[in-house]
Amino acid sequence: MAEPAVRLQNLRKSFGALIVTDDLSLDIMPCELHAIIGPNGAGKTTLINQISGLIAPDSGTIKFDGRDVTGLPLHARAALGVARSFQVSSILPGFSALENVALAVQSRVGSSYRLLGCAAAESGLNEPALAALADVGLAERAHVPAGELAHGEKRALELAIALAMQPKVLLLDEPMAGTGSEETARLIALLRQLKGRFSVVLVEHDMTAVFALADRISVLLYGRILASGAPAAVRGDPRVVAAYLGDEME
Amino acid sequence: MRASLAASLPRPRGALPATTLPAGIFLVLALLPIVALLTGGSYLVSLGSRVMIFAIAAVALDLLVGYGALISFGHAAFVGLGAYAVGILSAYGITDALISLPVALTVSAAYAFLTGVVCLRTKGVYFIMITLAFGQMAFFTASSLAPFGGDDGLTIAVRNTVAGFALLRNERAFYYVVLFCLLSTYLFCRALVGSRFGRVVRGAKENPVRVATIGFDVYRFQLATYVIAGALAGLAGFLLANATEFVSPAYMSWQRSGELIVMVLLGGLGSLDGAIIGAAAYLLTEEWLSGVTEHWKVIFGPVLVLIVLFARGGLLGLASALVRRLGRG
Numbered sequence: 001m002a003e004p005a006v007r008l009q010n011l012r013k014s015f016g017a018l019i020v021t022d023d024l025s026l027d028i029m030p031c032e033l034h035a036i037i038g039p040n041g042a043g044k045t046t047l048i049n050q051i052s053g054l055i056a057p058d059s060g061t062i063k064f065d066g067r068d069v070t071g072l073p074l075h076a077r078a079a080l081g082v083a084r085s086f087q088v089s090s091i092l093p094g095f096s097a098l099e100n101v102a103l104a105v106q107s108r109v110g111s112s113y114r115l116l117g118c119a120a121a122e123s124g125l126n127e128p129a130l131a132a133l134a135d136v137g138l139a140e141r142a143h144v145p146a147g148e149l150a151h152g153e154k155r156a157l158e159l160a161i162a163l164a165m166q167p168k169v170l171l172l173d174e175p176m177a178g179t180g181s182e183e184t185a186r187l188i189a190l191l192r193q194l195k196g197r198f199s200v201v202l203v204e205h206d207m208t209a210v211f212a213l214a215d216r217i218s219v220l221l222y223g224r225i226l227a228s229g230a231p232a233a234v235r236g237d238p239r240v241v242a243a244y245l246g247d248e249m250e
Numbered sequence: 251m252r253a254s255l256a257a258s259l260p261r262p263r264g265a266l267p268a269t270t271l272p273a274g275i276f277l278v279l280a281l282l283p284i285v286a287l288l289t290g291g292s293y294l295v296s297l298g299s300r301v302m303i304f305a306i307a308a309v310a311l312d313l314l315v316g317y318g319a320l321i322s323f324g325h326a327a328f329v330g331l332g333a334y335a336v337g338i339l340s341a342y343g344i345t346d347a348l349i350s351l352p353v354a355l356t357v358s359a360a361y362a363f364l365t366g367v368v369c370l371r372t373k374g375v376y377f378i379m380i381t382l383a384f385g386q387m388a389f390f391t392a393s394s395l396a397p398f399g400g401d402d403g404l405t406i407a408v409r410n411t412v413a414g415f416a417l418l419r420n421e422r423a424f425y426y427v428v429l430f431c432l433l434s435t436y437l438f439c440r441a442l443v444g445s446r447f448g449r450v451v452r453g454a455k456e457n458p459v460r461v462a463t464i465g466f467d468v469y470r471f472q473l474a475t476y477v478i479a480g481a482l483a484g485l486a487g488f489l490l491a492n493a494t495e496f497v498s499p500a501y502m503s504w505q506r507s508g509e510l511i512v513m514v515l516l517g518g519l520g521s522l523d524g525a526i527i528g529a530a531a532y533l534l535t536e537e538w539l540s541g542v543t544e545h546w547k548v549i550f551g552p553v554l555v556l557i558v559l560f561a562r563g564g565l566l567g568l569a570s571a572l573v574r575r576l577g578r579g
Contacts (some may be wrong), residue, residue, distance in 0.1 A: 052463065054459070054463075073462070073467075074459075074462040074463055075462045075463075075464075075465050075466055075467045075468070076467075078462070078463055078464060078465030079465045083463075084463060090457060090459060090460045090463070091457065091460065092453050092456035092457050092460060092461075093456060093457070094452075094456050095452075095453065095456060099449070102449075103449055103450070103453050103461070103464060104464045104465075106446055106449065106450075107464045107465040107466055108465070111446060112446045112447060112450050112466065112471075113446075113447055113474070114445055114446045114447055115441070115442050115445050115447050115448075116441045116442075116445055117441075117445055117446070118441075118444045118445070119444060119445055119446045119448070119449045120444060120449075122446075161460075161464065165464065165465065
């Protein structure tokens, strides 16, 4: 069997007395879309934060492609190919949409200690950035300051930033949260199109999206994995239905 | 569409065209000695030199405060270190700029590096306090340097030569040397903020977590900026020591650091032009008001408060708002 793209081993994280990640182990395979679902407070975002390096686990190890990255900071993990979106859109509000993405392109191509030369005029940065914006349907809005974009557009911009990094692992923290049904449909279509190019960890409450996209689903409850497997198996699991899907599916 | 891509990207956000203002500023500065020649007296020329020296330090500080959101309250220390490099070298008979200028830049940059390594691990108010602390450290060290004047400062017998030529001893020539330094500093900083490097620094001001998530080590970029700003302040210190032919611990005091912040705020943050305008406005107002009354700070203080409250972009913001209003008819 292939080396997993991300391997989490015995992760533990607690905030004070609250255990948010409880001895969690999970493998994300190369190029699979792995959905993580669970009720609010199950520790989904905390898990994403630990994988991306925003917070450190109390114990346990995180490996990318077999390499232990538990001690590496955020930027070093990004350099290894881990991109993410945030639950609450995290963009550079004073930069244009294009410049937001061009900065991500710049991170990939390097030479960022160059002190001279106008970065905004570099077609080597702007063209891939514009292509990523076109992928998410934002090409027309390239020159609008990111802070002035509508909510759904900001979500799309976050995705464009992540795509421009050409990641090996893409962590998406509720990309559909707060978007309209039309935008959700477009995002699902886009993710389906991107599927297979890299691993995706998708945290999402929208069950239509999850069941439409996921190769495997893990259900998180109180920081533990309750069930993990193919969508059909998870959907049929009586524990999962009782704990979570019962309410969501009505 | 692609051709217009770069051109249509927003540069500084004022209504004034981006190049006319700096062109105007430097034209006025270049013509000032000629005007002074007509009116007679070198007072205007030496005042102009002083304004431009502080403008160099203010432009460097704007790089930190305006583009990096790094509110350094110890910027005067780097100016003072540059000045002390000139003073101490000349006390040992080394009076050529070919040696003293590189030494001044290196000493300031080195102090910026050593303190930046510590300061930049903190954020917000803590950063302000720790830069202030390092600034005061330099101040008290200079005050206790008994062989070099201690509290009283150190008189420099004669201005530096440049490769053996007494270029700086002519007030007008000195003025143009300072102008050249200001122009170089300005153009360098202008290029820097638009470069790949500058884009990372500006991005980290907007949202450091996002920039780190994209893959940049924000700390290193900020440290590099801090060292560059320190070295440029050292250049201002080198010129200041030569202008006044005197160095004193007062150059490094926290009040002086505060004045530099006020200059940047007064002119308008994050535009570089604003830093030059702010330095000029501050020093000229100080010069004028202190001639009117001994208690000039009583007038100057409230004026500053009003500008910060009602003209959020400083004098530059105020001016571009006026231009916009006039443009509308």
